[in-house]
Amino acid sequence: MYPHERSLVKKLAGKPFAIxxxxxxxxxxxxxKAVKEENLTWRSFWNGxxxxxxxxxxxxxxxxxxxxxxxxxxxxxxxxxxxxEKLDEAVEKLLAEMEQKKK
Amino acid sequence: MKLLLAVITTALLWPSGLIAQGxxxxxxxxxxxxxxxxxxxxxDDDEMKSLGGRALALAKAKGGRVGxxxxxxxxxVARYGEDDGATRKKLRRGAMDLVIKRYANxxxxxxxxxAEWRVLRPDDVNEFAGxxxxxxxxxxxxxxxxxxxxxxxxxxxxxxxxxxxLTDKERKQMLAHWKxxxxxxxxxxxxxxxxxxxxxxxxxxxxxEIENLYIGATVPEIAGTDIDGVSxxxxxxxxxxxxxxxxxxx
Numbered sequence: 019m020y021p022h023e024r025s026l027v028k029k030l031a032g033k034p035f036a037i038x039x040x041x042x043x044x045x046x047x048x049x050x051k052a053v054k055e056e057n058l059t060w061r062s063f064w065n066g067x068x069x070x071x072x073x074x075x076x077x078x079x080x081x082x083x084x085x086x087x088x089x090x091x092x093x094x095x096x097x098x099x100x101x102x103e104k105l106d107e108a109v110e111k112l113l114a115e116m117e118q119k120k121k
Numbered sequence: 122m123k124l125l126l127a128v129i130t131t132a133l134l135w136p137s138g139l140i141a142q143g144x145x146x147x148x149x150x151x152x153x154x155x156x157x158x159x160x161x162x163x164x165d166d167d168e169m170k171s172l173g174g175r176a177l178a179l180a181k182a183k184g185g186r187v188g189x190x191x192x193x194x195x196x197x198v199a200r201y202g203e204d205d206g207a208t209r210k211k212l213r214r215g216a217m218d219l220v221i222k223r224y225a226n227x228x229x230x231x232x233x234x235x236a237e238w239r240v241l242r243p244d245d246v247n248e249f250a251g252x253x254x255x256x257x258x259x260x261x262x263x264x265x266x267x268x269x270x271x272x273x274x275x276x277x278x279x280x281x282x283x284x285x286x287l288t289d290k291e292r293k294q295m296l297a298h299w300k301x302x303x304x305x306x307x308x309x310x311x312x313x314x315x316x317x318x319x320x321x322x323x324x325x326x327x328x329x330e331i332e333n334l335y336i337g338a339t340v341p342e343i344a345g346t347d348i349d350g351v352s353x354x355x356x357x358x359x360x361x362x363x364x365x366x367x368x369x370x371x
Binding site for chain 1: 329345346367
């Protein structure tokens with residue numbers, strides 16, 4: 019997954035787009051190391067020491083990883099669990115909508 | 122004596138050997154399916170048509186274990202076919218006719234069959250919901266009626282899990298169903314929950330999801346800390362397109 023996220027960040031640099039993670043590793047040191055070594059530039063909430071049983075994923079009923087939501091500029095959920103090309107298309111569609119609204 | 126034995130053995134083996142060579146089997150269908158799908162998650166439409174047709178023919182021809190397995194294979198192949206919805210439906214219809222005829226009162230067999238009814242496309246929901254209704258009508262068993270009812274709600278849940286938008290009506294149905302369960306049996310152990318929680322605990326997340334996390338809903342707030350311990354909120358990013366990614370480094 020990391021290469022895909024990296025390519026999105028690179029492709030959409032300068033656009034109003036952000037990846038926000040909810041990291042579900044139980045050991046914060048593992049996450050810190052991964053972020054450094056894999057050069058992960060996006061910000062993540064930490065789901066806490068319970069890992070996949072932490073409060074955010076629990077509240078959101080997340081049972082599979084990765085789980086992805088794509089949210090538009092107005093804060094509406096628009097896509098869920100899109101991956102690969104479909105994810106790129108979803109994000110680009112929402113960015114294009116923003117451009118349209120500006121005009 | 123030796124000669125006689127040889128003649129008898131040949132007579133016994135010869136016809137069955139002949140049939141085995143020409144006849145189709147689960148093993149052959151399975152091997153051809155593996156070969157067809159090895160480059161991709163899905164198989165080509167013409168492969169779905171041919172493999173699914175073979176599975177259905179075998180199911181119709183044989184009873185017992187082979188006929189049952191072939192029925193499962195028909196649903197399985199149809200699920201993995203690419204785009205040809207008409208062929209997919211035809212295969213499932215054929216298998217479904219056998220299900221009604223042979224297994225409508227066999228709870229154990231039906232559990233295996235309905236496990237093959239997985240929602241991969243939004244249209245699947247209506248098709249499978251129809252099958253559940255047929256089952257409920259055809260069966261004499263209360264356990265099967267129960268299974269059919271739960272299955273109908275399971276389809277909606279699967280649809281939502283696949284990221285397809287539920288209609289408002291579907292969301293309301295699900296919500297009413299779950300809230301009723303919590304009200305009636307809140308503290309009882311939910312037999313369908315793998316973690317062994319009570320109805321109230323196991324359905325809390327599902328209810329939150331269906332009330333707040335549907336396509337078109339305003340995203341709920343997340344307030345927490347980042348991995349350096351700095352507080353922030355999801356709404357800090359309003360005005361941007363956000364990919365919210367539940368991830369782990371494992």
